Amino acid sequence: MKLERESIQLLEKALRKLESGFDLPDFSTSADFQKMEEVIVRTAEKMRDNYPYFHPLFAGQMLKPPHPIAKAAYMLAMWINPNNHAMDGSKASSPMEKEVVGDLAQMFGWNEHLGHLTGGGTMANLEALWVAGKIHPDKKIIASDQAHYTHERISEVLKLKFDKVATDEQGRINVRALEEKLESGDVGTVVCTMGTTGLGAVDPLDEVLKLQKKYSFRIHADAAYGGYFKLLNNLEEETEKKYSVMNHVNSIVIDPHKQGLQPYGCGCVLFKDPEVAKFYIHDSPYTYFTSDDLHLGEISLECSRAGASAVGLWATHQLLPPVKGGQFAADLEKSRNAALKLYEKLKSSDDFHTIVKPETDIVVWCVKGETTNKMSEAAKVFFKEAEKNHLYLSLYKYPTSKFSEPDFKIDSDYLVCLRSSLMKPEHEDWLEEIWKRMMKSIEN
The missing domain is CATH 3.40.640.10 (Type I PLP-dependent aspartate aminotransferase-like (Major domain))
Structure with missing residues (x-):
């Protein structure tokens, strides 16, 4: 299973509990559920034209999947559709x-x-x-x-x-x-x-x-x-x-x-x-x-x-209370660990050059080269190769004026770098697979 679906079962139970709280006469909706099924299946087909934001191999943009409890509770509220203005x-x-x-x-x-x-x-x-x-x-x-x-x-x-x-x-x-x-x-x-x-x-x-x-x-x-x-x-x-x-x-x-x-x-x-x-x-x-x-x-x-x-x-x-020492914090610490581990791998690599040590869970690096222009072009190629290997990263422009005594020639105002947001707690466990796909992408 790639998409979490167990929360749908929770939602069914919760809806029955919610419904039982209203002592009102029954009524029926006018929706045509047969046509709705056709439309929702077509909608799913349309939605397939997406990057896999929910998967650990998506490690580029800042997109973190909602927790199953958040999805179920949000959908539960939709049967009431409250407006928190008043x-x-x-x-x-x-x-x-x-x-x-x-x-x-x-x-x-x-x-x-x-x-x-x-x-x-x-x-x-x-x-x-x-x-x-x-x-x-x-x-x-x-x-x-x-x-x-x-x-x-x-x-x-x-x-x-x-x-x-x-x-x-x-x-x-x-x-x-x-x-x-x-x-x-x-x-x-x-x-x-x-x-x-x-x-x-x-x-x-x-x-x-x-x-x-x-x-x-x-x-x-x-x-x-x-x-x-x-x-x-x-x-x-x-x-x-x-x-x-x-x-x-x-x-x-x-x-x-x-x-x-x-x-x-x-x-x-x-x-x-x-x-x-x-x-x-x-x-x-x-x-x-x-x-x-x-x-x-x-x-x-x-x-x-x-x-x-x-x-x-x-x-x-x-x-998952947002408190120090709780499970929520522990899961976020896994993201931070993944960023530190990726940084160490990049730092010891013959193919990549690290930009800064991550303070949070974002890692930025570049492809080694003789000049910043060549390095930028290599980063763009690597980015596309990684996507072919189902590893989804992002690009970031770092001002070359920030470099002090680099071991490459600066011939551009910006250096195009690779960027990874390791926001999912699963990223720590998937780091070796991510690195494997990075190595495959650089070889190509």
Whole structure:
């Protein structure tokens, strides 16, 4: 079996349990199930035109399959189809959302917080920068040149000033360059990326916090990809130190649909100070009438939101709590182990050259050669050969200006590298097979 199907049996039992909770007269739907079967089979045929994102041999893009419990719970919620904008449309799933958001806040050491789930990291980051702009309307947002492009784009949408800061050879924000920007006194918020989507690099948050005391600015931690790594026991000491001070930032974004085993889209924005709710307050004459408690729609820029996301995440937290030393953390540690093992294999190889030691579970390397142009072309060929061998990787452009005294000639601005996101816990067990296919691909 390649696709997990046992959760369908769980779903059948759960649906009967759900149905028994409604003391209502029976009714029948008007759906033509014979035609539906024809359509759904054709849909499956269409969906076969996909890369095998669910399989350990897919090790390129940041695509992690949802846990079976998340899939089953999400689908279960679809028979109710709750809207987590207001309690009126999400009597059960809104409290579930508040509970899981509390779990995520607790993961970062926050007992008090304001937050909610979002459709993804982009919307979550938009809300964080929107609040930052409300607090410092005339000051800049600053992020590193390796931060996600969404920050620059969002700043433009919000009409906020934006500036980039250089990174070091590891892809982390350059603290000295940052301080030069801060000396102008016009910086309102600094974005620290806790796990870049390119190299998996973690910005030196501990050093940025020292600058905050001197220059007084807000810190937003974009932990959309890397936030869950805070739970790991196998990080480098320097990386662990950076995660340990995340409770001191002003806002955090984390995406349960990346490392948190959830279906798309499920992001989360968290604010340390609940008082930022004042920026959201609005009146709605028809959606807020069944509860005196704060509705999620009153602290969100989004209106309708899938309550199924909250249900899927709640069920996952019941089975795999996001706590240090738990099974969830242990599975994520396997991904980190796989990245370290692949890095060591690449480092000792005669065919490849490593770029940086992975801080999380992303590994980036290149094919050895005389010049960066030739190396880039070789990487593109290798990428295609790997796909022929059913090994799915990704490409990454590394700025050649970051190299210091390389043993090859630099004749291009960027070096095309290979990149692997080893996000599945199964990747550790499949590493020898992955390496075998890499060797076959380089030989061709």
